Amino acid sequence: MTKLTVRQKIFVYMGLIILIVGGAHAVTKQVYMESLFDQFQKEEISATYLHASSEEQIEILKIYVSGKMQTFLLGNWVFFIGIGLFVSFLLSGVLTLPLRKLVAAIERVAQGDFDVIVPVQSKDEYGKVIQTFNEMTLRLREAEDARRRLVADVAHELRTPLSIMQLKLENAQQTGQDVPPEMLLRLHDEVIRLGLLVEDLHVLSLAEAGRLSLDCKPLDLSARLEQIVDDVNMEAEENGLDMHFHSNTKPITVMADTRRITQVFINLLTNAIRYTPEGGQISVVMEDKVLDRNAVYTRVSVIDTGIGIPAEELAHLFDRFYRVEKARSRHTGGTGLGLSIAHHLVKAHGGFIRVVSEPDQGTIFAVYLPSGN
Numbered sequence: 001m002t003k004l005t006v007r008q009k010i011f012v013y014m015g016l017i018i019l020i021v022g023g024a025h026a027v028t029k030q031v032y033m034e035s036l037f038d039q040f041q042k043e044e045i046s047a048t049y050l051h052a053s054s055e056e057q058i059e060i061l062k063i064y065v066s067g068k069m070q071t072f073l074l075g076n077w078v079f080f081i082g083i084g085l086f087v088s089f090l091l092s093g094v095l096t097l098p099l100r101k102l103v104a105a106i107e108r109v110a111q112g113d114f115d116v117i118v119p120v121q122s123k124d125e126y127g128k129v130i131q132t133f134n135e136m137t138l139r140l141r142e143a144e145d146a147r148r149r150l151v152a153d154v155a156h157e158l159r160t161p162l163s164i165m166q167l168k169l170e171n172a173q174q175t176g177q178d179v180p181p182e183m184l185l186r187l188h189d190e191v192i193r194l195g196l197l198v199e200d201l202h203v204l205s206l207a208e209a210g211r212l213s214l215d216c217k218p219l220d221l222s223a224r225l226e227q228i229v230d231d232v233n234m235e236a237e238e239n240g241l242d243m244h245f246h247s248n249t250k251p252i253t254v255m256a257d258t259r260r261i262t263q264v265f266i267n268l269l270t271n272a273i274r275y276t277p278e279g280g281q282i283s284v285v286m287e288d289k290v291l292d293r294n295a296v297y298t299r300v301s302v303i304d305t306g307i308g309i310p311a312e313e314l315a316h317l318f319d320r321f322y323r324v325e326k327a328r329s330r331h332t333g334g335t336g337l338g339l340s341i342a343h344h345l346v347k348a349h350g351g352f353i354r355v356v357s358e359p360d361q362g363t364i365f366a367v368y369l370p371s372g373n
């Protein structure tokens, strides 16, 4: 029965009720009819009956049988309709039991309790609805957890620069002295950091909600990358790093939003600079027409000879606010949003990022963008 749909179950149950009630009614009627003639023989066959003409005898029999049958049929119908209604009432209770459990669970979810799981006990429409409901509450639970984590992370990230600024300002107020320019510089740095954090969070929330609007146009990616490498080269040199760009063909055109794609490579290159010790090398290698799972991509690899990433950390690398523990304690601290944003921006372009890394050897971040032609 658990394999039948609710519609089939109702059909089967109603059919059974009709068969049982109708059958029982017909059988009792038949039995009563037979007993009626015996009864007639005992009660009505008297001298009056025997002396009556045959037409009168038929008339006496007719009146007797129809009188008795009327009372019997009425009683019988009342009895079987009563039984039919009672069984229908029980069955409707059985058939709507999963629905009532579901309604109770929905009411709990409506009150904000997402920890409800309704057991799936049948494979009918109710089973499917309950299964979908359970999946839905699981998604809600995950979204709620993610929201809580995000609020906690954002609060944590905002607290540090805010308390630094508050301390410095309070100090300046209490001493009553003029604020020295270097303190203003530190304060300004913190304000910039806060501004960048808010901007990053904004982009990330748009990207996660799938509402990031891209202004995609044909873009000469080789020329753009040359420019980006040129822009960050000074920072690399300041850190004692050697940086160069190589492409197998030029120009390579892709459909992309210049601003967003620039943001992706700035993030990857800033990471490479940040996590590569002095004397290291950073290369940006661009290849066109790379085949991957039956699709053609333009691949840009950012290769460094830096501290690398342990294998167990790789799975979380693109999670927001995720930082490898070693990097967390370094003074070169970021917020851990860069890769998460890069991942979403590349995904919005129809591409993906792959990472290969070996601790103390270096890291390769390969960005795959759908080939332009």
Ligand SMILES: Nc1ncnc2c1ncn2[C@@H]1O[C@H](COP(=O)(O)OP(=O)(O)OP(=O)(O)O)[C@@H](O)[C@H]1O
Binding pocket: 267, 271, 272, 274, 275, 276, 304, 306, 307, 308, 309, 317, 322, 323, 324, 325, 327, 328, 333, 334, 335, 336, 337, 338, 339, 340, 363
């Ligand atoms: N090239 C790299 N070499 C070694 N570790 C890296 C590299 N790129 C990223 N990581 C690790 O991945 C973590 C996440 O990187 P992500 O860019 O998301 O954050 P971040 O650089 O710490 O901060 P943000 O980019 O928001 O300023 C980093 O904290 C670092 O531990």
Ligand SMILES: [Mg+2]
Binding pocket: 267, 270, 271, 334, 336, 337, 338, 339
């Ligand atoms: Mg970063």
